[in-house]
Amino acid sequence: MQISNGEIDGETDGESGGKSGGEANRQSAGHSIGQPTEQSHGESDAQLALRAARAGADVVRAMYGGSLARFEKSAGDFATAADLAAEQAIVDVLRAARPDDAVTGEESGSTGSAAAPRRWLVDPLCGTLNYDVRNMLVGVNVALRVDGETTAAATADPFSGEVFWTDGQQARVRLGDTDEDLVPSAESALVDVNLDPPFPNAPGFRAVRLLADPGFGRRFRPRVVSTTLAVAWVAAGRRAAYVTDGDLRDSVHFAAGIALCRAAGCTVTGIDGLPLHTGAGGLIVAADQETHAALLALAGDPVRP
Secondary structure (H helix, E strand, O other): OOOOOOEOOOOOOOOOOOOOOOOOOOOOOOOOOOOOOOOOOOOOHHHHHHHHHHHHHHHHHHHOOOOOOEEEEEOOEEEEHHHHHHHHHHHHHHHHHOOOOEEEEOOOEEEOOOOOOEEEEEEEEEOHHHHHOOOOOOEEEEEEEEOOEEEEEEEEOOOOOOEEEEOOOOEEEEEOOEEEEOOOOOOOOEEEEOOOOOOOOOOOOOHHHHHHOHHHHHHOEEEOOOOOHHHHHHHOOOOOEEEEOOOOOOEOOOHHHHHHHHHHOOEEEOOOOOOOOOOOOOEEEEOOHHHHHHHHHHHOOOOOO
């Protein structure tokens, strides 16, 4: 099976924030996903994203703790047999339901027409290093891009059973057969910082520098869980914010979490405060504008010796 970096070229989103947290089109908690609007037959794209993410999560959970083959990808990075099996399970679900759609998987690369207007982005196991040492902090990401816009996405937690999902308008979490609205909150002051490479904006910006900044320490409490499940947690109010460097354009790792945060009403920009993919790149996603402004100021501080 081909190992790839799981990213493709695509159009920019050009947005600097999400919808209002009190958006009127949200449904009440406990209501099931609405009738499909994207497809005229049976299952909506949001339903499919949720089902595919669950299929991958089932594999990840079933293979946890076993002795797994490893497939080297680059220095310090690898996939396990669980990554490959979970991706296959997700792709099988997507292919059966949408045979004409293109798919980009982190492990298997791109299939389908390069010019396809509909493309699924699949990250079957975000947190492979955690998983390999029997740490349960992992996520499964599935997102659909239609003409450059993420219109449906889901992030599954294989071990809690939760699936965070969006149809591009509402953001919710499903546990069992029950859905609840995602409500961002900065109350915890917990900020997840991604310390994994690459660091294209170094030395001007280094995420690790935030952890030693006295201003950061006075206001926030850092966390480093090394999985984009933490991006979904910002939408759910379990993190105040998330910060990372890197080119996230059509990233299989980040597309789902960014879509969730936008639909939940978070403030979402690059590390320079510009709309995603239009400036320096990277990501600052925060539960509210005040938290975002504080992190943006810290990210723009001069490099310290």
